[in-house]
Amino acid sequence: MTLNRYSTIDSKNKREIVLLRGNGCKWRKCRFCDYHLDFNPDDNKNYKLNKTILKKVTGKYKVLEVINSGSFTDLDKNTILTIKDICLKKDIKKLHFECHWIHKDCVKSFKNYFEKDGITVKIKSGIETFDYNFREKYLLKGIPNVSPAEIAKYFDEVCLLFGISGQTQKSMENDIQTGIKYFNRVCINIMTENKTPIKPDKKVIKIFKESLYKKYKDFNNIDILMENTDFGVGGDKENE
Numbered sequence: 001m002t003l004n005r006y007s008t009i010d011s012k013n014k015r016e017i018v019l020l021r022g023n024g025c026k027w028r029k030c031r032f033c034d035y036h037l038d039f040n041p042d043d044n045k046n047y048k049l050n051k052t053i054l055k056k057v058t059g060k061y062k063v064l065e066v067i068n069s070g071s072f073t074d075l076d077k078n079t080i081l082t083i084k085d086i087c088l089k090k091d092i093k094k095l096h097f098e099c100h101w102i103h104k105d106c107v108k109s110f111k112n113y114f115e116k117d118g119i120t121v122k123i124k125s126g127i128e129t130f131d132y133n134f135r136e137k138y139l140l141k142g143i144p145n146v147s148p149a150e151i152a153k154y155f156d157e158v159c160l161l162f163g164i165s166g167q168t169q170k171s172m173e174n175d176i177q178t179g180i181k182y183f184n185r186v187c188i189n190i191m192t193e194n195k196t197p198i199k200p201d202k203k204v205i206k207i208f209k210e211s212l213y214k215k216y217k218d219f220n221n222i223d224i225l226m227e228n229t230d231f232g233v234g235g236d237k238e239n240e
């Protein structure tokens with residue numbers, strides 16, 4: 001089985017999305033994550049793969065989201081050049097990328113590189129929760145004890161991770177409210193079974209589904225992924 005690496009999101013915030021491959025997340029410690037396994041240390045091989053995925057982009061929504069199981073800084077130079085080239089050729093005006101806190105100081109110049117050609121760049125960061133102790137002592141996310149306002153100086157959008165033991169309706173609601181207060185968009189990921197020791201907690205997921213999902217599902221600035229393949233990309237990780 002191979003990963004699906006191209007899809008379109010045809011409802012809220014319509015966009016094309018590509019799952020590219022980089023040379024690997026440089027943090028790689030988050031206790032809930034196994035998707036950082038989708039990497040290859042060989043940039044030439046990554047570019048060869050990424051080129052074939054990027055060829056599928058049509059520009060139909062003028063917006064492209066690029067994810068790569070890590071940060072945009074893990075993508076090779078030729079892939080970045082190709083992304084820009086496609087944006088210019090297909091009249092894509094907005095790009096979304098992802099980035100871990102440790103690369104926050106790369107964001108400004110990266111945005112400038114695209115924005116000087118009229119392409120807006122939005123950067124999403126996996127914050128998972130604004131509860132510092134839960135995030136750092138349990139999830140090992142690697143973000144210091146900084147305020148949401150400080151995080152928002154670097155990142156436009158956040159991912160939150162729900163469905164883990166210890167979370168409550170109140171804690172999840174607080175994360176959503178903080179997310180929409182400080183950031184343009186919030187993407188809620190519900191924990192799914194993977195190869196890590198952190199398991200989805202069915203009771204917490206039920207609480208989310210019965211209360212918060214109903215309340216927030218139609219918010220235009222909130223995406224909710226009940227399964228991590230809901231955007232149409234991803235799946236089982238296997239070498240390609």
Ligand code: SF4
Binds near residue numbers: 030
């Ligand atoms: S920063 Fe992202 S890719 Fe890296 S380990 Fe954490 S969740 Fe996984």
